[in-house]
Amino acid sequence: MAYQNKDITSKVLAEAFKGKTFRVYGLDLPQIRAVLPTNIPAVTVKELRLDNLFELADGTAAIVDYESDYKKADKVKYLNYLTGIANRYLAEKRDCPQLHMIVIYTGDITRKQVSAEYNVGAVKVTLEPAFLSELDSDRIFRQLKSKVEKNELLEDEDLMKFIIMPLSYRKKEEKEEKIRETVTLATHIQDRRQQLFTLAG
Template sequence: MKAIGLDLPPIRDMLPTVIPVAEVKEERIDFLFRLEDGSLLHLEFQTTAATRADMERFAGYDLKLLERYREIIRTVVIYSGRVKEAPVGFDGGSLVYRVTNVYLKSWDGEKEYEYLRERIDRGEELSRAEIVRLIFLPLMKHDGAEGEVAIKAAELAKRIRDEKQNLVFAAIIALSDRYMTEAQKKRLLEVVTMTQIEQWIREEGRKEGRIEGKIEGERQKALNAARVALKKGIMPEDVAEITGLSLDEVLAIRKEMGN
């Protein structure tokens, strides 16, 4: 089957220099890639046309990225096949913000799926551009729902025998909140069972559990210290400063103690 032509200039031109590691959900950003020239590619995914509030949110992300990295930032908004047009930014006076919109409405997802499936069936290695097309597959034009297509894309990715598999899984999982039901998310996790990405998810879950447990333990110590200090007659303002609790929390504790 002949490859489908994809009109994706802003990303297509960058693909040869993209480092295949994505920072996912930083400050709720969908994807952040560092390019080999040092610039940042900020991707946002939308299943509906962005509103002014969305644009201001994207701009806020980029300002934080600029403050942190001091690098050129290019923001591209990828729209699913349902969206035909969307705003490209806003004029806030001193702040004028612009993004590049990419529409998937003209991409035939069914043909693209068959093309990628045949490539994988033949045991051929997918190029970086084809990996991006596999990631975007659920957002292309399809007869079925995006969530079902995401599961099919993950099933294809499971047959990839190199490090690109992890990138596809990570991207689909990261974007699952956009278009997948809870039942579909559960099926997606079943697809990634026994893969490296599942091990990462479980490890991150264990780490978060340990961190949350440590934080909760430290907070409990602070609450106990506040109770002891209040019993000794120390002023609430001083207790708040000593324990790190807010004054409102200390006053609430004193009220519970009947003081």
């Protein structure tokens, strides 16, 4: 389980997460119905690639981006994601669904540092942010440890907690220590599929 600021969770929210929800992030959204391609055709030579794009059960779509810092310039990037997805649907001669722009911030960022809106008059983008800094990480770790020690089968939400929990800490030293503890705990998961999933994160 290597620590790479924002990428650590994006790579695991893929095929294995069809039917799952964003509840672990504190977001009340429909479950994931399908994982969609993340490449966006761009007018410029450089192709845009977002972290994740999901079709949700209610027919809407969720763009998910992971950030370890907050920059106002990122909001222009999100606007480009949204228009890029809308253009892709247009090119495919399909109606663009309602889009959610979800930004998941690691423990380095708190809610008070972030503005969830980008308003340039004719266009207003409203983000749906999630803050890993708001997780009770120590309690989550105790719960996971208890389940593993009792050889209980972990639920899907538990598996996500295994992966995101180290990212909820603010200090680098805390993150690294919790990664080591989490990896050690994951090696004791009895279900081989679940063990591999958590260690691959």
